[in-house]
Amino acid sequence: MKSATPRPFSGASAVSRPWLPGLLLLLLAALAPGCAPRVSPPGTVIADLRDMPQDAGAYIDPLTATRPLLPAARQQALADDYRQRFFAPWHRTAPAHGPQEVFKLLDEFDPGRYHGENRLPLPPELADEMRALADPASFPNTMRPAISVVNSDLRVLPTVRPLFYNFDLAGEGFPFDYNQNSAVWAQTPLLVLHTSADGAWALVETSAAAGWMPTRDLAFVDAGFMDAFNTVHLAAVTADRVPVADCYGQFRFMGRIGMVLPMTGRETGSVDVLIAARDASGRALLLTASLGDDAAAPWPLAATPATFARLANEMLGQPYGWGGLYRNRDCSALIMDLFAPLGIWQPRNSGAQARHWGLAPLGDLDREGRLRVIGAEARPWLTLLWRPGHIVLYIGQWRGRPAVLHAAWGVRTRVGEAEGRHVIGATVITSLEPGEDLPELERPGGNLLLRLGGMAQVAREGGTP
Known part of the structure; x- marks a missing residue:
């Protein structure tokens, strides 16, 4: 909602001399060069979010x-x-991930560099505690196939404790927990590489990421289970945060876009699938579930603009989640989950996604040159635009400007010497210059268009795979 603009003057003089307030402001600005720079009022919503439809179908x-x-x-x-x-x-x-990769943070872990959820530095003894739990000398000590049975997290260290940098620095502190690597949805095939010394944590690999997850969130599988689960027909979950109950009516997990499940049948109004649960011994138990045809469909879905828009609308407006924190999505998780129902695999982080399809650099092009190239070469729903640390999906044009879908934390701001962030904190549709209406936007560093490193054409002929 657009915030009201404060009226600088009131009273008889402002009414009888309507030109006087503006003149006084100009004089004050000229006579007081050291006055505070302009900033947006608290609660200001950037123009893109006011003016551009937050409905993918509009594009x-x-x-x-x-x-x-x-x-x-x-x-x-x-x-x-x-x-x-x-x-x-x-x-x-x-x-697929060696010890140098999975224990990288452990090897250089200095708790004094990080802060906990109470904003205080972490205790120094945490380093020895994490090393004892991780037991890197015995890696890999498990090597067993498994499956996630609930939505969970992949942590960098075997603990739920967060690792925040200085809360006073822009772009640091909450929600940037450096112990969070990724969310992992229920019913994801895993390889358990290693188990913590106390048995509470498992170091696992998915198709796209690795990290520590609670052992209670997974179940070990055998050859019979894997054969049954890897069926000819699969189903894609097409609604987000839909409750999934087993054949006995017991809630098991929340269905999320990005999930792919074995499909056993399809009836009018429903899709029947297999799901895994954990039994008392920690092994996978095969159950059945039924999802409404508004929440699941045979996989892969047709790669049409209407399909992309419908899936995108399920996720639009949801909170931003660094590394999948709180089961929310960051920029690369949004891309990964959006393409999964269509059978198009994406890596887990933004740089890998851009490289996976072949990044075409934008080089030293100026603003107009970048807009020209994007307008001529970008394909709606199949072009990723990347800058270091962030990735967006081109979805078309809106009133002559490129429109993109992305999970965005915010835009860079600067007031005097103080760097900050104007927080967006959600999955949104914007132009490539969100926040240009903010007087405090850092220029040019806060301009997404000018910071783009290149674009990648998803699923292009002759490209990956």
């Missing part, structure tokens, strides 16, 4: 909404690649 042409964006053979090849990657952890005989 698609009704005449081509159901036209496939990819040839059928190309999408099938992508889906085959997705399936292979998704189930790959069950077929590995060696870790």
Whole structure:
């Protein structure tokens, strides 16, 4: 909601001499060069969020909404690649992530550099505690296939304790918990590489990430289970935060866009799937569940603008989640989950996503040159635009400007020497210059368009896979 602009003057003089307030402000500005710079009032909403529809359907042409964006053979090849990657952890005989990678933070961990949830420095003894729990000398001590049975987290160290840098620095403190690597949705194939000394944590790999998760959140699988779960037909969850109950009516987990489940049948109004639960011994128990056809569909979904828009609308407005914190999405998780129902695999972080499809640099182009190239070469719903640390999806044009979908924390601001952030904190649709209406926007550092490193064409012929 647009905030009201405060009226600088009131009273008879302002009414009888309407030109006087403006003149006085100009004189004050000229005579007092050291006065405080202009800043937006608290609660200001950036213009993009006021003026651009936060409905992905507004950016698609009704005449081509159901036209496939990819040839059928190309999408099938992508889906085959997705399936292979998704189930790959069950077929590995060696870790895909070595000890130098999974224990990197542990090897250089200095608790004094971090703050906890109480904003105080972490105790120095935490370093020895984490090393004893992680037991890196015995890596890998498990090597067993498993499956996540609830929505969980992949942590960098085997603890729920957060690792925040200085809360007083812009872009640091909450929600940037450096112990959070990724969320992992229920029913994701895993390889358990290693178990903590107390048995409470498992160091696991998914198709896209690795980290520590609570052992209670997973179940070990055997050959029979893997054969049953890796069925010919799969289903995609198409609604976000939908409760999933088993055949006995017991709630098991929240269905999320990005989940892929074995499909056993389809009836009018529903899709039947297999799900895994953890039994008393920690092994996977195979159950059935039924989802409404408004919450699941045969996988992969057709790669049409209408499909993309419907999935995007399920996630629009949701809070930003660094590394999947609180089961929310950051920029790369949004991209990964949006493409999963269509059978298009994406890596977990923004830089890897851009490189996966072949990044075309924008070089030293100026603002107008960048807009020209994007307007001429970007394909709605199939072009990623990347800058270091952030990635967005081009979805078309809005009143002559590129429109993008992204999970955004905020835009850089600067008032005098003080750097800050104007927080957006959600999945949104904006232009490539969100916050340009803010007088305190850091220029040019806060301009997304000018900081873009390049663009990548998703699923391009001749590219990955």
